[in-house]
Amino acid sequence: MLTGYLIAIVLAALALTRLPSAIRGRNVLIASSAAAIVLAFALITPDVYAALDHFSPIPNLVDLIAKLALFTGLLLAGTQVARAWKAPQTQRRISGLPGAIMFLGVFVAEVVIFAVVHTTSSAPDLADNLSSPLVRLYSTLATAYPAYIAVLLLPHVRKGLSSSQSATKATSHFLFVGFILAGVRFVLGLVTLLLPATYYVGQVVSGVAAIFVALGLATAFFARLGRQRAARRQYN
Amino acid sequence: MSVAAAAFKHWASTVDLPSGALPLARMIGVNRTTVQAQILRGRVRETTVIAAARAVGVEPVVALSSFDEYDDLHREMRPPLPVEILSQVTLTDASVELLRRRNSTYGDAIAAVHVWENPPQPDGLRNWIDAVDPGHIRRDLAERLGIAPPNLSAHITANKMRPRHLVEAARIASTSLTSGLAVGGVITLQEAGWPEGARAHALTHLSAVDLNDLVQARLAAAQRGARRLAADSADARRIEETLG
Numbered sequence: 497m498l499t500g501y502l503i504a505i506v507l508a509a510l511a512l513t514r515l516p517s518a519i520r521g522r523n524v525l526i527a528s529s530a531a532a533i534v535l536a537f538a539l540i541t542p543d544v545y546a547a548l549d550h551f552s553p554i555p556n557l558v559d560l561i562a563k564l565a566l567f568t569g570l571l572l573a574g575t576q577v578a579r580a581w582k583a584p585q586t587q588r589r590i591s592g593l594p595g596a597i598m599f600l601g602v603f604v605a606e607v608v609i610f611a612v613v614h615t616t617s618s619a620p621d622l623a624d625n626l627s628s629p630l631v632r633l634y635s636t637l638a639t640a641y642p643a644y645i646a647v648l649l650l651p652h653v654r655k656g657l658s659s660s661q662s663a664t665k666a667t668s669h670f671l672f673v674g675f676i677l678a679g680v681r682f683v684l685g686l687v688t689l690l691l692p693a694t695y696y697v698g699q700v701v702s703g704v705a706a707i708f709v710a711l712g713l714a715t716a717f718f719a720r721l722g723r724q725r726a727a728r729r730q731y732n
Numbered sequence: 733m734s735v736a737a738a739a740f741k742h743w744a745s746t747v748d749l750p751s752g753a754l755p756l757a758r759m760i761g762v763n764r765t766t767v768q769a770q771i772l773r774g775r776v777r778e779t780t781v782i783a784a785a786r787a788v789g790v791e792p793v794v795a796l797s798s799f800d801e802y803d804d805l806h807r808e809m810r811p812p813l814p815v816e817i818l819s820q821v822t823l824t825d826a827s828v829e830l831l832r833r834r835n836s837t838y839g840d841a842i843a844a845v846h847v848w849e850n851p852p853q854p855d856g857l858r859n860w861i862d863a864v865d866p867g868h869i870r871r872d873l874a875e876r877l878g879i880a881p882p883n884l885s886a887h888i889t890a891n892k893m894r895p896r897h898l899v900e901a902a903r904i905a906s907t908s909l910t911s912g913l914a915v916g917g918v919i920t921l922q923e924a925g926w927p928e929g930a931r932a933h934a935l936t937h938l939s940a941v942d943l944n945d946l947v948q949a950r951l952a953a954a955q956r957g958a959r960r961l962a963a964d965s966a967d968a969r970r971i972e973e974t975l976g
Contacts, residue, residue: 526975580974582967658886660961661968667975713975719968720976 503703532569636685643682646675663719674708852917864905
């Protein structure tokens with residue numbers, strides 16, 4: 497429970513650093529991605545979830561909204577990472593037609609399973625009903641989209657690990673670990689299909705993966721600021 | 733690979749080094765926790781052995797030869813081959829010599845301030861491996877060490893090879909077993925048995941054609957490095973602009 501709050505707070509803190517630039521119209525896509533991911537993690541913190549679900553016409557609709565926010569955030573971040581690493585093919589697979597099919601395919605499948613499952617209790621990821629195979633499938637399927645984005649971007653980010661530029665190296669390391677963890681989360685999701693108890697480990701992995709990705713993006717952000725300041729000092 | 737901690741302790745006692753980690757670390761100028769951790773793990777790194785040997789005035793090569801892992805090191809120490817010596821000549825060294833031959837006034841002025849850069853030099857390992865390669869040194873070395881060839885190449889490119897690997901490379905190349913340790917910066921050129929002024933001597937005896945080739949090769953390497961740096965810098969800027 498505490499982990500969920502901690503993850504949301506860390507992500508929100510990292511996202512807030514983007515706010516001034518975003519207001520000036522700089523890298524709005526990345527700022528939006530950060531906001532969407534923060535929203536997704538904030539929505540599934542126990543108190544927020546319970547409060548919002550109380551007003552929701554459909555039980556656990558908040559979870560579906562959180563998943564949509566997460567997928568949107570990943571779509572935006574993935575597109576920008578592919579663009580940053582000059583990978584047009586990968587960018588197409590994320591935000592082009594194949595990417596859109598994957599996005600919609602996973603989300604529609606989630607909506608269908610959500611509609612079929614009848615839960616009475618209010619819990620993020622329908623986690624109170626993990627004994628139901630359909631609920632476990634619902635949870636696992638939600639990890640497939642982050643893993644899809646991660647697998648596409650990993651080879652590009654890996655190249656940055658050997659860069660001679662320390663900021664690129666640091667950004668790549670954080671993103672690399674985050675994407676590896678997204679893959680691990682999917683594997684854990686598959687394990688959850690058979691062993692429901694692994695679900696909670698998977699949730700922590702999800703949060704840690706998000707933090708690593710956010711740290712990678714924050715490193716790029718601070719590196720840009722540093723470069724700008726250095727350039728200003730040089731010309732003053 | 734490193735040497736057994738028990739063997740190190742025994743050797744340390746023979747050269748009157750203190751047995752305790754703290755006095756030992758203080759005497760050899762290595763961090764106490766580093767020494768302690770190595771002894772606790774049961775393996776002492778070669779760099780620690782070398783630091784200890786230097787502290788008591790023992791030749792590092794002789795000291796390393798006291799251990800089973802390096803027992804033939806001193807026995808197989810020979811003068812370096814001319815190609816090995818030239819492999820440790822930098823672009824600056826070669827350019828100074830070229831300039832000296834073209835214009836003695838400029839050459840003498842630069843020679844007065846010219847400092848020979850000691851290994852490890854950027855690209856020094858790669859130059860040495862290429863210089864002593866009898867044919868398939870990378871493949872043979874990877875096989876002998878049981879590591880994947882791309883990993884070995886990465887170590888060579890990063891200019892970081894383990895002492896044991898450097899010795900094995902020298903063994904495959906049938907050269908002095910200490911040469912690899914010297915170019916890797918594990919021991920000094922003098923400790924490896926390289927004559928004083930070997931590089932200056934080798935350079936001055938190069939023909940004009942060979943000297944031009946050497947300058948050209950070093951310049952090509954410098955250009956590769958500069959291009960890579962420029963590409964990395966452009967990539968970094970794009971990544972920061974897109975994600976930052």
